[in-house]
Amino acid sequence: ALLAREDLGLRQIAGPEGAGTAVHWAHASELADPYPYLLGGELLLTAGVHIPDEAGAGTYFDDYVSRIVAAGGAALGFGLAPVHDTVPPALVAACDTYGLPLLEVPPRTTFSGVARAVWQLMAQARHAELRRVTEAQQSLAAAASRPDPVTAVLRQLAQRVRGRAVLYGPEGAEIASAGRASEAAVTHRLAELAGVVRPGDTLGPTPSSATDTTRGTHLAAYALGGGQGFALGVAVPHREPGDHAIASVAAVLLSLLTGEHRGGSEGGSGAARSAALVRLLLGAAPKDVAPLLGEGPWVVVHARPAGDGPAPDAVAASALGSALGSALVDLTHDVVRVLLPADREPAPQPGWTCGISAPAGPREWASADVQAARALARARATRAPLVHHAVRPALADLVAAEDAASHARALLAPIAGTPALMDTLRAWLSLHGSWDRTAVALSVHRNTVRQRIARCSALLDTDLDDPDVRMELWFALRQP
Numbered sequence: 001a002l003l004a005r006e007d008l009g010l011r012q013i014a015g016p017e018g019a020g021t022a023v024h025w026a027h028a029s030e031l032a033d034p035y036p037y038l039l040g041g042e043l044l045l046t047a048g049v050h051i052p053d054e055a056g057a058g059t060y061f062d063d064y065v066s067r068i069v070a071a072g073g074a075a076l077g078f079g080l081a082p083v084h085d086t087v088p089p090a091l092v093a094a095c096d097t098y099g100l101p102l103l104e105v106p107p108r109t110t111f112s113g114v115a116r117a118v119w120q121l122m123a124q125a126r127h128a129e130l131r132r133v134t135e136a137q138q139s140l141a142a143a144a145s146r147p148d149p150v151t152a153v154l155r156q157l158a159q160r161v162r163g164r165a166v167l168y169g170p171e172g173a174e175i176a177s178a179g180r181a182s183e184a185a186v187t188h189r190l191a192e193l194a195g196v197v198r199p200g201d202t203l204g205p206t207p208s209s210a211t212d213t214t215r216g217t218h219l220a221a222y223a224l225g226g227g228q229g230f231a232l233g234v235a236v237p238h239r240e241p242g243d244h245a246i247a248s249v250a251a252v253l254l255s256l257l258t259g260e261h262r263g264g265s266e267g268g269s270g271a272a273r274s275a276a277l278v279r280l281l282l283g284a285a286p287k288d289v290a291p292l293l294g295e296g297p298w299v300v301v302h303a304r305p306a307g308d309g310p311a312p313d314a315v316a317a318s319a320l321g322s323a324l325g326s327a328l329v330d331l332t333h334d335v336v337r338v339l340l341p342a343d344r345e346p347a348p349q350p351g352w353t354c355g356i357s358a359p360a361g362p363r364e365w366a367s368a369d370v371q372a373a374r375a376l377a378r379a380r381a382t383r384a385p386l387v388h389h390a391v392r393p394a395l396a397d398l399v400a401a402e403d404a405a406s407h408a409r410a411l412l413a414p415i416a417g418t419p420a421l422m423d424t425l426r427a428w429l430s431l432h433g434s435w436d437r438t439a440v441a442l443s444v445h446r447n448t449v450r451q452r453i454a455r456c457s458a459l460l461d462t463d464l465d466d467p468d469v470r471m472e473l474w475f476a477l478r479q480p
Helices: 060-070 089-098 111-144 149-161 184-196 243-259 270-281 286-293 314-324 362-382 401-416 419-430 435-442 446-460 467-477
Strands: 011-014 025-028 042-046 075-079 102-105 164-168 174-179 209-214 217-223 231-236 298-305 329-331 336-341 352-356 386-388
Touching (some): 042 111, 075 111, 111 149, 111 243, 149 231, 164 184, 164 243, 184 231, 231 243, 243 314, 298 314, 298 362, 314 336, 336 362, 362 386, 401 419, 401 446, 419 446, 419 467, 435 446
Parallel strands (some): 025 042, 042 075, 352 386
Antiparallel strands (some): 209 217, 217 231, 298 352, 329 336
């Protein structure tokens, strides 16, 4: 695409030809050894200022080109004028030797113009990829609503990636498939790859996905959420940008669809979850509903996209629930909540910041929800991917719960009617009075934190610099 731009006038004069070279960005450098500053995938642009007069007689160009290749450089662009009127023949020979595409940049074309063209082409490619993924998401979601949802999703996935899609059961048997049939060796290897992501008896963690290439066919396997051993296998002759995202969406949908057929011990079947919801709406207590969802204690997970990522959508929330192994997912405007059996140890999830409550029975679910929210705030403030609510014996356990709650209500009464003050004081105390980390945890400016803490001090008529006061307030704030 870059060579086709007539306004640039670029000409390839060495290295392998064809459309197989992927350029991710352009970078200009006149260093004799740019290796330390390359990340890989660059079109490196140079005018040859660094080339010594005696370079042609030695190994200078071989060393220079080999270092670019070792750093993962995609191609080299050599600008004509004002330093060199032609590309040095020894550089052309070195690029042919090491298989590095060499482009001649005419005098009328600036390096900034080449860099701008690269960014434009990247933006166009990214836009096309996003459009393709979005259209695929819509078609997959529509397929999931059909009377034969599993088969429909597999068929739509196979069409979108122009390959074959297979659903494997817990024992490794092929349950359903769609798309063009693969040769026996490819089919066998894809089934083996599905076994890699299937939970087993190994001590180490099981990967959520795996890839391989067999006989020129690109293979990928995805574990379906729930920990039951279902897996999605995908085989494509040509891998395209966006294929992984499309297959991941299909894996989320298939996780939900296969989850409808799992028993209550694994987070509740679809019918059991519906029954639990109806009973709650009709006034049943959580402890009476819990048996429909499974035995044993639970943990609550609160999660937000890491960093300054966009607010999660329904697909992202479902994907997170699938990765954690639960279909009990609640999406608010900026937080995803997941109810998870306590025997499943939540692992850090790429792209997410998570807070985990202590294990709790149905009577303590509300408190566990608060614990998870606090753990998430602490994780965001400390920039940790996952934080557990700490549980250990404490002096507070020596005070009767009713007495502790009564004391807390009386102590915090002046600020209890202002949630912003309560939340700020709780976060500030949990982070040892750090203005900056509290601001990060609450997504507000540090001056706002200072103003709120000053207001708390005034309303409570106390000195928040006194450690005894801080401990007493922290004790009160921890009461449900």
